[in-house]
């Protein structure tokens with residue numbers, strides 16, 4: 001028996017990086033997730049779609065180990081996140097995961113290059129090496145010219161490119177992005193999305209992308225729709 005069928009989802013294979021089964025999560029009387037499940041293969045780009053309040057962010061946070069579900073299982077490389085200590089889970093997030101949120105959440109007191117270098121610095125990389133690598137990433141995201149500016153002095157689109165660089169600089173196995181272009185105009189949103197998808201593909205990172213824009217889902221390999229806390233898989237997008 002090599003493959004186990006998940007609840008309404010794709011079968012688990014050796015190519016599976018991350019999977020969640022039967023997730024339930026309530027906040028007081030609000031049910032955010034109701035038997036949700038998802039599978040993410042290595043290098044795959046999965047779009048999580050659905051109306052506002054349907055449970056997309058909660059699902060993402062459970063997958064990333066930021067929120068503990070009331071029941072159900074999240075496996076990363078076969079390892080149950082619930083079996084890890086808080087410390088081990090933090091180490092996993094720092095080492096293997098990258099995060100991008102709607103508003104970049106850059107550190108305002110640091111320059112853009114220092115922001116991108118920060119995850120490397122926290123992992124013990126020397127300043128000079130970390131900042132050199134951060135500058136390379138800013139160049140890949142076509143924003144090397146703002147490297148020494150503070151986040152408050154750059155545009156929204158530039159700030160999100162910095163956030164993408166910061167998410168990818170540690171070579172994570174998976175990047176979690178929660179409406180990363182939701183606060184941008186459609187032109188800069190499109191550019192950020194293309195750069196995010198291209199760089200994720202180039203590095204082989206999986207990308208779990210929450211969005212309510214159908215246009216954005218066109219960049220994904222597969223779509224998962226969340227409605228009232230339940231997940232539904234859509235046929236492969238070509």
Ligand SMILES: Nc1ncnc2c1ncn2[C@@H]1O[C@H](COP(=O)(O)OP(=O)(O)O)[C@@H](O)[C@H]1O
Nearest residue numbers: 027030031032051052053054055056057058059
């Ligand atoms: N920390 C929280 N406290 C209370 N309710 C929450 C919290 N997070 C999410 N919810 C509720 O859970 C439901 C799903 O939220 P969320 O996952 O943020 O949806 P989405 O990202 O699809 O908009 C919503 O009804 C929301 O109000």
Ligand SMILES: [Mg+2]
Nearest residue numbers: 056057058178
């Ligand atoms: Mg949300």
